[in-house]
Amino acid sequence: MSHHPTEILVAGQWRRGGGAPLDTVNPATGQVLATLHTASAEDVDEAARAAAAAAADPAWRELLPHQRARLLYRIAELTEEAADELAATQTADTGKTLTETKALALSAAGTFRYLAATLETAEEAITPSRGPYVTMSVHEPIGVVGAINPWNSPVASDAQKIAPALAAGNAVLLKPAAWTPLVSLRLGRIITRALSELGLPTALLSVLPGSGRVVGDAVVKHPLVGRIGFTGGTETGRSIAETAARKLIPASLELGGKSPTIVRADADVEQALAGVMFGIFSSSGQSCIAGSRLFVHASLYESFVAELVDRVRKLRVGPGTDPDTQVGPLVHTKHRDSVAAYVDLARSEGAEVLCGGAAPEDPAYENGAYYLPTVLTGLPNDSRTCQEEIFGPVLVALPYEDEDDLVEQANDSVYGLACGIWTRDHRAAWNLARRIDAGTVWINTYKQFSASTPFSGMKDSGLGTEKGRDAIRAYQRQKSLYWGTSEAPLPWAN
Numbered sequence: 149m150s151h152h153p154t155e156i157l158v159a160g161q162w163r164r165g166g167g168a169p170l171d172t173v174n175p176a177t178g179q180v181l182a183t184l185h186t187a188s189a190e191d192v193d194e195a196a197r198a199a200a201a202a203a204a205d206p207a208w209r210e211l212l213p214h215q216r217a218r219l220l221y222r223i224a225e226l227t228e229e230a231a232d233e234l235a236a237t238q239t240a241d242t243g244k245t246l247t248e249t250k251a252l253a254l255s256a257a258g259t260f261r262y263l264a265a266t267l268e269t270a271e272e273a274i275t276p277s278r279g280p281y282v283t284m285s286v287h288e289p290i291g292v293v294g295a296i297n298p299w300n301s302p303v304a305s306d307a308q309k310i311a312p313a314l315a316a317g318n319a320v321l322l323k324p325a326a327w328t329p330l331v332s333l334r335l336g337r338i339i340t341r342a343l344s345e346l347g348l349p350t351a352l353l354s355v356l357p358g359s360g361r362v363v364g365d366a367v368v369k370h371p372l373v374g375r376i377g378f379t380g381g382t383e384t385g386r387s388i389a390e391t392a393a394r395k396l397i398p399a400s401l402e403l404g405g406k407s408p409t410i411v412r413a414d415a416d417v418e419q420a421l422a423g424v425m426f427g428i429f430s431s432s433g434q435s436c437i438a439g440s441r442l443f444v445h446a447s448l449y450e451s452f453v454a455e456l457v458d459r460v461r462k463l464r465v466g467p468g469t470d471p472d473t474q475v476g477p478l479v480h481t482k483h484r485d486s487v488a489a490y491v492d493l494a495r496s497e498g499a500e501v502l503c504g505g506a507a508p509e510d511p512a513y514e515n516g517a518y519y520l521p522t523v524l525t526g527l528p529n530d531s532r533t534c535q536e537e538i539f540g541p542v543l544v545a546l547p548y549e550d551e552d553d554l555v556e557q558a559n560d561s562v563y564g565l566a567c568g569i570w571t572r573d574h575r576a577a578w579n580l581a582r583r584i585d586a587g588t589v590w591i592n593t594y595k596q597f598s599a600s601t602p603f604s605g606m607k608d609s610g611l612g613t614e615k616g617r618d619a620i621r622a623y624q625r626q627k628s629l630y631w632g633t634s635e636a637p638l639p640w641a642n
Contacts, residue, residue: 154182156329156357157336158191159198160343160350166191167358172329175243175477176467178515184329186358192321192366195354199292199319200372202349209289209317213267220264220315222342227257227307230338234303238331239468242299243477243517244431246468249303249331255597256307256335259615262599263311266617280634287624289317290374290398294367296360296388298380299325299479300434300539302332308614309377310339310353316623318375319352321367325380327480329357360384368392375399375623379436382562382608389611400612400622402436403605404537405565407586408558409439409594412571413447419592420570421456424543427568427594429463429521432475433541434483436609437566439594441534442545443554449547453525456545457502460521465508467516475541477516484517487540491522494533494544499524504541529557537563551580559585564606568594 155162166188171180187195202208227234234256235249242249275283295309302324313320324332336355343350356363364384368376368391376399378388385401392399409427411420427439444452466473478484484507491505504522507513521541527533534544548554558567564585570592571577581589587604590596597603602616612622 154184156184156187156191156333157340157353157355158187159195159354160202160340160352165356165358167362170326170329170357172241172327173480174240175479175481175517176469178481178517181240182330184357186326187356187363188358189362189366192356192363192370195321195351195356196292196367196370196372198351199321199354202351203289203291203317203319205349208348208352211317213270216315216317217264217267219342219346219348220260220267220311222345223311223339224257224260224264226338226342227253227260227335230334231257234331234334237334238303238328241328241330242302242468242479244301244468245473245476246471248431249468252301252304255304255599259304259307259599260311263315263620267315267620270617270620275628280632280636282631282633284629284631286627286629287316287621288627290623290625291318292372293318293320293375293377293623294370294373295320295322296364296367296376296378296380297322297324297332299328300431300436302328303335305379306332306335308619310335312619313377313623314352315620318623320354321373322353322355323360323363323367324355324357326357326359329355333357371395373397377614378402385610398612398622400614401610402603402614403565403608403610404563405436405438405605405609406441406535406537406561406563407437407439407566407568408441408443408561408584409568410554410558410570410580411442411444411448411452412569412573412576413445414572414576415448415570416572416592417448417452417455421452421459423568423570423592423594424456425460425463428543429460429475429541430595432478432519433487434479434539435595437588437595438539439566439568440538440543441529441558442543443548443558444545446547446549449545453502453523453545457523460523461503463521465513465518465520475521477518478540479517481517483540484519487519487538487542490533490536490538490540491524491542494524494527494531494542497527497531497533499531499533499544500526529560535561555580555583562608565609566590
């Protein structure tokens with residue numbers, strides 16, 4: 149498939165990276181899509197220096213906010229025009245269904261558009277005067293920021309970091325995941341085109357694929373990088389936080405999850421069944437906010453789980469390019485093997501596998517990274533299977549009777565990313581939602597996202613916030629100005 153780019157974007161220039169070659173594979177077929185030459189540490193250094201120069205270039209630095217907004221509007225337009233192409237690239241590289249990748253491409257466009265509007269209307273504050281002076285607060289760019297993203301929904305995650313960073317007036321070094329670099333490079337072409345059209349320095353963006361150990365490390369540790377946005381695993385997040393702390397720079401970390409989804413006795417059962425399935429099996433479970441722990445009230449538990457399993461068995465597994473597919477392959481055979489190992493662990497812990505628990509037997513699937521949607525039961529909440537993030541199509545079901553006990557179990561996790569609640573009682577929903585340790589709670593829905601609504605994690609699920617109006621401010625530094633207004637001489641005047 150020669151139309152996939154084999155060059156990377158270093159300091160605004162498309163060229164072959166100086167690092168090791170990397171095959172990126174279609175997880176539906178096992179075939180190599182493209183061989184990229186990854187970035188080297190020297191490429192990162194060159195990109196960072198050029199980014200610092202571009203960020204300081206008056207052509208960019210002196211743009212007024214509404215002029216920077218024009219760039220974001222243009223990127224949104226071009227992203228929308230290329231949505232089908234971006235979707236096809238992402239489906240080929242990640243295995244996700246075209247329905248989902250098209251939605252992710254449009255979500256990326258929406259993020260650029262929303263932040264352009266936010267930027268147009270952002271206000272600075274004249275703070276209340278407490279003396280013979282006028283005080284005001286202004287926000288300025290940080291300079292060069294690093295963005296490190298995972299493989300599960302590249303184009304939307306890229307927009308969530310690049311859009312506020314550019315809106316804030318910075319330059320960006322983006323490191324996409326080694327398994328799925330293609331759609332980020334395609335987005336890089338769109339952004340470079342928009343920069344060129346507006347006569348802005350193209351070195352404001354570099355897209356630097358490669359391993360976390362080489363490229364990620366070089367980005368995070370580079371002395372010119374003044375902020376890090378990271379989405380990925382909790383352990384990597386901790387080491388980035390340590391480096392950021394030593395450098396005294398801000399970092400936002402969006403990490404793992406083991407989110408509870410709760411079906412109360414008064415839930416609309418039809419709605420809950422569909423929502424629970426979508427919450428864990430869409431994206432083949434490869435989602436930080438997947439509703440992977442299902443708590444069902446004891447009075448409903450057996451009938452609900454039986455009906456759920458019946459429906460999960462009928463979910464259509466297949467390649468993301470087939471419009472009938474509901475559950476695509478996992479991103480890579482290595483990841484599929486890790487999910488399978490977790491289900492074996494569950495068996496050793498005494499789980500009953502109600503459905504799935506294996507790769508599909510059909511020879512048509514044998515070269516792909518497929519795994520069947522799996523429902524487990526019979527495990528306590530303190531089992532490893534209920535505590536560790538599997539990041540695959542694996543749901544563990546637990547009954548509950550008492551709501552205080554439910555809250556204790558739901559919160560008995562190192563993670564605190566998301567939660568789902570299915571109930572007809574609005575008061576119960578409110579009280580339960582407020583008691584759960586999670587950055588996002590969905591009530592009678594799941595996995596809805598909005599660019600205008602902040603997203604964050606508690607506990608080991610992360611640090612800092614993405615999305616929302618304040619996303620731009622998180623990529624800026626605040627400065628206060630005092631303007632003396634008194635005619636009287638200063639204390640030490642002669």
